[in-house]
Amino acid sequence: MSHPLIEDRSAQCALMTRLVFDHLTNWITAAASEHSLDLAAHIEERTGASRRSAQAALKRLVDAGWLTRSGTARRAVFTPGALRQVARSYTLHGLQEDLPWQRDFAPHFALPRHVERMVQHGFTELMNNAADHSGGTSVTVSLRQTPTHVQLLVSDDGIGVFDKICAAFSLEDPQHAMLELSKGRLTSAPDAHTGRGLFFSSQLADVFDIHANNTAYQRRAWETSGWKKGRALPRQGSSIYMAIALNTTRTLDGVMNAWSRAGDGIDFDQTRVQLRLLTSDGKALDSRAAARRVGSRLTTFKRAEIDFEGVTDVGHGFTDELFRVFAKANPQVELVAVNATPRIEALVKSAKAA
Template sequence: MTRLAIDQLTLWITAAANEHALDLASHVEERTGASHRAALAALRRLVDAGWLTRSGTARRPIYGPGSLRQVVRSYTLHQLQEDVAWQRDFAPHLALPRHVQRMVQHGFTELVNNAIDHSGGTSVTVSLRQTPSHAQLLVSDDGCGVFEKICDTYELTDAQHAMLELSKGRLTTQPQAHTGRGLFFSSQLADVFDIHANGKAFQRRAWEGNAWAAGRGLPRQGSSIYMAVALSSTRTLEQVLGQWSVDGSGIAFDQTRVMLNLVVGPGQMLDSRAQARRVAARLPQFKRAEVDFTGVEDVGHAFADELFRVFARAHQQVELVPLNMTPRVAALVSAARAS
């Protein structure tokens, strides 16, 4: 049995071990066309690698999923129901801490629903892997690509501006049917979160705060969303929801944070009123907006004036809270507010 065949077996052996605990070797033979000897050899390797457990006797072995688990399924998007896919095909094969499984389930249903309702594609492939340290979810569709969809809907010019809007939250291309929570909160639940679409990519790491950074895009059509949650995570769904609610209840989504590094590229300056208006777009939807200057050494007078005087006075119901400012930026912001 070649290594390639073993790699292919891991895509479905977890579910097979649950469903064929007493006749797994025969099932592998039937599914792969391998000989009985090759099937047994492959199962031994999978046990040694942690993909399977083996108990019982030599003559009557009993197999089960190991510490490494994986389920990979492809679906036609037409009439797909994400909750059915989760309950039928994925949840029975996991052994996650309860609060982690709740976060993974939330990410699964939201990301698969996004593919169903927004991608404009025909199919989606979902991979969920459990390791001794993490749960790793990948949802890939063959649609138009998330950044292109946002740019078309909101008349934006590039993927970075689309990511800026995504990072604020409450962004949806179908406001009658959605509230713009799914992708945003999935990213906040994860320790690692990557968005790939049509050669563009952005990534977020929980240990880097709320920052988003450009990544290396995948050369494929459609969107691929990856999230990983540590099994040791102390994060909970309720806690994350509460962080984006002014009263901490997690009911309303009325607080956001704007990462200014997404407005311009490296080496460019926040210098114009147009940039400030881009930052302020959709902020009236929120009661409180943190404006994060991490990585921004300086801004122009026009930018500071447009955001912290013009916008602030026109929308006094929105509390603007600047964060991580250099002394010069702080002085400019203070001057704009005092004007």
């Protein structure tokens, strides 16, 4: 039987080895691109490791799929493998979001062209949001490619997106902030932004998560339910994660076209409002105040689908306020009820006819 102290030291060594390996994967992709002929020497110089340790690390990285080795036994050539990752931190003051993409990230990944275009859009939009809206001082970005997906994580140390929206629009609940965010065209700086960035980034992704202010919401492209609450990460600022399948048929133009009535992606003039963001399972939407929250900012669109999925009970006041009062005051906005139960459809029809 081994001694507990020996077991403890062995566990510490194993943990240290794992942590070193995890650290290597944050920068080995870029290093392999820039030092393909002298990668072992570069690892030695960068980490202070011995030649033997560097060679062992390279073998492990090749075996794990992070590197590809070619050349000869005496003259090895290393290039990025099927697994790739770049992680960098930036000061937000004066940040030009296109430069990190062009300089530090794009050259080191091998993505299908249409996927790369979507990742570029999400990357620059989320970086710009952090720079212009977070109120923070720094942002950390990680981009990882696997054989099946590309994954982007952008984290800042600012106020947090939900608190920012609540403060800018006099909202009291992060749930109401998420409702507004889900409509699109939401910005706290209308003179400089159109409110497209976060909305379209979420629509491009197969998986999209927002963590801020001890609140989390997630969207899965294959689920018809849209946005739903997630498990929050206790951290300062905002963390936004998006993942896109490499074999997706989705394109940036296709996503933008879907939210344009003309189908050309020029105008962002139609939206969908998920009513389940206003309530929890089994609870009714019964108030005119809730209906006014739904109608908030819909005058910036020409068409709005009011999505009742997950909502089984609404009151007369809610449907009257939205489908009669709001509709008559704003005839230029077409309101369309979708995924409604027969009873809710009848209430909507009654309100429109009143």
